[in-house]
Amino acid sequence: MLFPNLSYYIQFCTLAPGLHLLASCSNVKDMTQTLERVPRDTEVLCLQGMVSTLPANAFDHFHSLRLLRLQLGTINITSRTFQGLDQLQYLFFEHHAPCCLSLFLPPNCLETLRSLHHLSFQGYCLNYSQSIYLPTSLRHLALRNSCLTKLQELQWLFPRHLLGSSPIPRTKLGVPFLEVLDLSYNLQLKQAGVTALYGLKLHSLILDGTTLRTFDLTGSGLLHLELLSLVGTGIEKLPGSAMAYSTLRALDLGKNQIQNILENGDIPSYKALEFLSLHDNYLQSLPIRFLSTLPQLQRLNLSVNKLGPALELPEGVLSTNLRVLDLSHNQLCEVPRGAFPPLLQELWLSGNNISSLSNESLQGLRWLRTLDLSWNQIKVLKPGWLSHLPALTTLNLLGTYLEHISGTQLQGPQMLRHLKLGSVTALDIYPPWFPMLLSLEIQAKLCIQFMVLSGEPFSLLENLTLETSSVLRHPDTTTIHFPSLRRLTLLGYSFLFSTSQLRSFFPQRLPVLEHFSMWCDNDNAVDLHLFEMPRLRVLELGDLNFFYESSTKKLEMLLEEAPQLQVLALSHLNLRNLSESSFKSLHHLKLLLLNSELALEMDSSLQELIPQMPPYVYFSDVTFTCQCEASWVESWATQAPNTFVYGLEKSICMANASDYSNTPLFSFLAARCPRGAEFGGFLISFTLVLLLTILPLISCHRWSWRHSLQTLFHACWWKLCGHKLRGQFNYDVFLSYCEKDQAWVLKELVPALERPPPEGEGLRLCLPARDFVIGNDRMESMIASMCQSRSTLCVLTGQALASPWCNLELRLATYHLVARPGTARLLLLFLEPIDRQTLPGYHRLSRWLQKEDYFDLSQGKVEWDMFCEQLKRRLRKAEQERDNQGL
Numbered sequence: 094m095l096f097p098n099l100s101y102y103i104q105f106c107t108l109a110p111g112l113h114l115l116a117s118c119s120n121v122k123d124m125t126q127t128l129e130r131v132p133r134d135t136e137v138l139c140l141q142g143m144v145s146t147l148p149a150n151a152f153d154h155f156h157s158l159r160l161l162r163l164q165l166g167t168i169n170i171t172s173r174t175f176q177g178l179d180q181l182q183y184l185f186f187e188h189h190a191p192c193c194l195s196l197f198l199p200p201n202c203l204e205t206l207r208s209l210h211h212l213s214f215q216g217y218c219l220n221y222s223q224s225i226y227l228p229t230s231l232r233h234l235a236l237r238n239s240c241l242t243k244l245q246e247l248q249w250l251f252p253r254h255l256l257g258s259s260p261i262p263r264t265k266l267g268v269p270f271l272e273v274l275d276l277s278y279n280l281q282l283k284q285a286g287v288t289a290l291y292g293l294k295l296h297s298l299i300l301d302g303t304t305l306r307t308f309d310l311t312g313s314g315l316l317h318l319e320l321l322s323l324v325g326t327g328i329e330k331l332p333g334s335a336m337a338y339s340t341l342r343a344l345d346l347g348k349n350q351i352q353n354i355l356e357n358g359d360i361p362s363y364k365a366l367e368f369l370s371l372h373d374n375y376l377q378s379l380p381i382r383f384l385s386t387l388p389q390l391q392r393l394n395l396s397v398n399k400l401g402p403a404l405e406l407p408e409g410v411l412s413t414n415l416r417v418l419d420l421s422h423n424q425l426c427e428v429p430r431g432a433f434p435p436l437l438q439e440l441w442l443s444g445n446n447i448s449s450l451s452n453e454s455l456q457g458l459r460w461l462r463t464l465d466l467s468w469n470q471i472k473v474l475k476p477g478w479l480s481h482l483p484a485l486t487t488l489n490l491l492g493t494y495l496e497h498i499s500g501t502q503l504q505g506p507q508m509l510r511h512l513k514l515g516s517v518t519a520l521d522i523y524p525p526w527f528p529m530l531l532s533l534e535i536q537a538k539l540c541i542q543f544m545v546l547s548g549e550p551f552s553l554l555e556n557l558t559l560e561t562s563s564v565l566r567h568p569d570t571t572t573i574h575f576p577s578l579r580r581l582t583l584l585g586y587s588f589l590f591s592t593s594q595l596r597s598f599f600p601q602r603l604p605v606l607e608h609f610s611m612w613c614d615n616d617n618a619v620d621l622h623l624f625e626m627p628r629l630r631v632l633e634l635g636d637l638n639f640f641y642e643s644s645t646k647k648l649e650m651l652l653e654e655a656p657q658l659q660v661l662a663l664s665h666l667n668l669r670n671l672s673e674s675s676f677k678s679l680h681h682l683k684l685l686l687l688n689s690e691l692a693l694e695m696d697s698s699l700q701e702l703i704p705q706m707p708p709y710v711y712f713s714d715v716t717f718t719c720q721c722e723a724s725w726v727e728s729w730a731t732q733a734p735n736t737f738v739y740g741l742e743k744s745i746c747m748a749n750a751s752d753y754s755n756t757p758l759f760s761f762l763a764a765r766c767p768r769g770a771e772f773g774g775f776l777i778s779f780t781l782v783l784l785l786t787i788l789p790l791i792s793c794h795r796w797s798w799r800h801s802l803q804t805l806f807h808a809c810w811w812k813l814c815g816h817k818l819r820g821q822f823n824y825d826v827f828l829s830y831c832e833k834d835q836a837w838v839l840k841e842l843v844p845a846l847e848r849p850p851p852e853g854e855g856l857r858l859c860l861p862a863r864d865f866v867i868g869n870d871r872m873e874s875m876i877a878s879m880c881q882s883r884s885t886l887c888v889l890t891g892q893a894l895a896s897p898w899c900n901l902e903l904r905l906a907t908y909h910l911v912a913r914p915g916t917a918r919l920l921l922l923f924l925e926p927i928d929r930q931t932l933p934g935y936h937r938l939s940r941w942l943q944k945e946d947y948f949d950l951s952q953g954k955v956e957w958d959m960f961c962e963q964l965k966r967r968l969r970k971a972e973q974e975r976d977n978q979g980l
Contacts, residue, residue: 095684095709098631098660102688102713103739106139106162109183114157115139121165124151133157140165149173156180162187172199181206188216193240198222206230213275214239223249235275242281271295278302297343301325324348340365347372347394355380363387370394372419384410392417401425401445408432421445421465428454439463443489446470452477460484467513468492479505491515491536499523524550532556539563545571553577560584564598573598580608599624613637623654630657635664635688648675657681664688673698680926682707690715692747695723703729703736704947712740717758719746721766727759734947783908786901824859826968827882829902831893834924835862838888845961846968856968871898879905884918884968890925920967922948 096115099105106117116135121127121142131138134157141164149171152158160183175181184206188194196217203209204226212227213235219225220240227234241247274295276282282303297320305326320343323332329350339362351374363369367389376398384390390412401424408431411418415434418441425445433440437458447469455461461482471493479485485506490498491513498514500523509527514520515536522535523544533554535541542565551557555577562585566573581603602625609626610633623629632655648668652658658679668690676682676699685707687693693715717723730738744758826846830838846856859882865874875898879885885906893899906919946967948960 095660098633098662098684099686099711102662102664102686103711106137109137109160112136112159118142124148128152128154131155136160138162142166144168147171147174150176153177159183161185164188167194168196170196170198170202172202174202176205178206180208182208183211183213184209185213186215186217187213190216193218193238195221198225200224201226203228213237219250220246224252225250226253227251229270232271233273233275234271235273235277236279237275238278239276240281241276241279243283273297273299275299276303280304296320298322319343321345330354339363342366342389343368345370346374349374351376353378354383365389367414368392371398373397376400379404379406381407381410384412387412388414390415394419395423396421396441398423403427404429406431406433417441433458436460441465442469443467444469449473449475450478451475452480454478456481458482463487465489466493467515470494472496474498474502476502477505479503481505483507485509487511489513491534492517494518495520497521497523500525500527503527526550528552530554532558534558534560536560540565542567543573545573551575551578556580558582558584566598575599575603576605578603578606580610581606582610584612602627604628607631609633611635611637623651626655628657629655631660631662632658633662633664634666635662637666652676653678655679660684660686662686662688663690666690668693670694670696671699672696673701676702679707680705684709684711686711686713687715688713692716692718692750694718694720695726697722697725700725700729704734704949706733706736708736710736710738712738712744715740715744717744717746719748719752719756719758719761719765721762723758724762724766727762779908783904786904822881822883823857824864824878824882825856825884827859827879827885827906828888829861829885829899829906830888831890831896831899833892834888834890837924842888846965872901875902876905879909884920885909886920886922886964888922888924889927890923891927894927918946918967918970920946920948920964922964923951925951927951 096105105115114132114135115137116131117139118127118131119141121140121144124140124144124147127140128151133154135155136157137160138152138155138158139162144165145167146169147163147165151174152161153176156177156179158178158181161178161181162183162185164187166188175184184203186196193216196214196219198219200223202225203212206228208230209228210230210232212231212233214237215235216238218240219236271293272295274293274297277299278301280303282300282305294317296318298318299320299322301322301324303326305323318341321332321341322343322345324345325348327350328346329352331346331351331354341363342365344363344366345368347370351371354371354376363386366387369387369390369392372394373396376395377400379395379400391414393411393415394417396419400420404420404423404425406429410431411434413434413436415437417439418433418437419439420429421441422444425442425447427447428442428450433455435457438460440455440458440461440463443465444467447466448471450466450471452475455464455478458481462484464482464485464487467489468491471490472495474495479488482505486508488503488506488509488511492515495514495516496519498520503509503512506527508529510529511532512527512530513534513536514522515534517538519540519542520535520537521542521544530551531553533551533556535558538561540563541559541561544567551574554575557575557578557580559582605628606626607628608631609623609629610631612633612635623632652661652675656678659681661679661682661684663686665688668687669692671693673696676685695717726741729736730741742759745755746758746761747753747756828838828843843858843860847858849855859878861871861875861878864878865871879902885902887893887899887903887906889899889903909919948964950960
């Protein structure tokens, strides 16, 4: 769900449809160590680095793996490397470099991959491999950018599936063994040896970027071939005229040098052809004889040729089955004269020189659904020019020279859903509008002005994109309503009048808006506000200089208006500083992305938010300032308890604006920022706070405090001297809670922990209200009970933090945590959202607590059953640790 919000900023390895959990590991050197950190239920695994050998059973624990992409250089594969991958469907070996690497595959290394249907080798030579067994489930085989010189080499690699020179094709299997064979960019592949494909039942053969300029299927034995792709091979004429092509359904000849289809007067036999692409060639005419021999043709791509300026299509020359026709970038000055096929559904005329349109231009296209006239010289739209297109749903008029356009000029289609309008200057838009319009994109370099009446002309509009320098309404008193708008994108918006102009254009709230994206190129620092967007989930901001001054304060004010935000992407905003106050209101944030920021400072106050940080934080092309105040960032990035942090290991820092030394951030922190001083400061400050708390108490007439304090300091002295604590513990857990939370504690928490197994955990709890001896001093009983308990669990709410006793219990428990590590365990349970600044010493306390020590039950964030299981596991672990210390 979150992945589409990242793909624009960060390149990840390709996913396959229906797969969700991705793990990508770069700079891999130790395969065993790397795979130990990958979740066992990963579906997609991408490994990049330098590994010499993939050992046997390397992926034995990844039974859910569906896609495996290996970019590991020269590697040795054993016969049992892929054992256990019974569900693997996609396997890629990739090396992206001009030269190929050698790869040896044992004959039976792929035999156990029973579900494999896509196998690809990119940039690898298999010259030393022979007799490789391919699973019968395989449907797609690719050897791209390899070192194949002739097709006979396929016999040596896969002899069980190629029958050599036998002219009799294999017919045992009811379905083809391979659906796709991709041999693209084998620059040394020669024409000779086409008979090596005899007997291979194949649907698609892809030879893009090879040197087979005169490739002919004659004698190849591929009588069942349905798709042939020869893109970028340099061929100068259509291949073959024999019956070998009589069953071909798709032929792609794009990016070649074909000038004349019937150069020798021969008409190729493509009677079954349904798709033909001659994109980016040198065609100057369309032979009528050739087109009339394609009765089954459904898609014809003739874009980027030289067929204009006047192209005639006589009636009946094109197949009556034609559904898609692409004539883009052909220097056409008018819509081709003649009769289009009656069933045509898509017509692409982008990038030509068409200047005007009339109602005769598109006559007869009553089933047309998509019409693209973008980037033409259109200046005028005559009324009724769309009258013959009642089924039109998508219309593209971007990049034209229109200055005025009204709904009356677009009348005719009854179900227009998607509309794109554009002008190279300014564009005035007049009503009426289509009531069924779902998406609208408008581009104008200078200004877009809506000449509208009050009402709801966009009642069903869900997606609106405006790319311009200014958006205006005329008259100013009118109102435009967008009650169904879900996605709003503003590009190139200059904010000449700050956000007052934007607020005037959207005076009403946007009740269902979920995605708001704004990219601007403006040198003026202005204010920005999110106006009435109660359901906003995704916010993207880029190239906005309104953060130039007081960036932290402005960002804080902006994000306070979007409390339900789940995705926040900030790009090139010149933020300079990030602090805790900026994100404290975003309790539902799941993804935070920072892109293209220079000299960014991560304020130490952000440590307060570590347990509440979003699950995913990404840094892309971010440069930090070199300062030791950010030393906490490394431990957070590598050991964050609840957050996955990406990109910091590659980030650099700058000492000043003129520093271009490209110092890695982590290297600077490790070399220049000692951690011992910070820890020593923590111990000193904690000791002072503890003394200030205890001195007033020991000054009272109850001198029994001295004995308890002497016991505590004596235990601390033993620990510092290296002695191990001995003795038994009377309690498993000391439970600290506020009296006002007592009802929930006694009703829910205590029974779940004290009830005997299997219904409960059978732990022995120490409750002050129940287990303290009547008549004894409470302070003395509290200290003694903590010393006699294996763990301390503090139930925290706003009321608890307001209680002096709960505060004191938390401070004493913190002392045990620091002074006696390994023999005491402090656990925190949050029952409601708490401002971390109110939690004593939280930013320091968080350094000592592990991610399992936090439990958050506020706002239903954690299911009760899940919490109980996690808490029991943590208590058992603490019990084991303290038992080990007591031995």
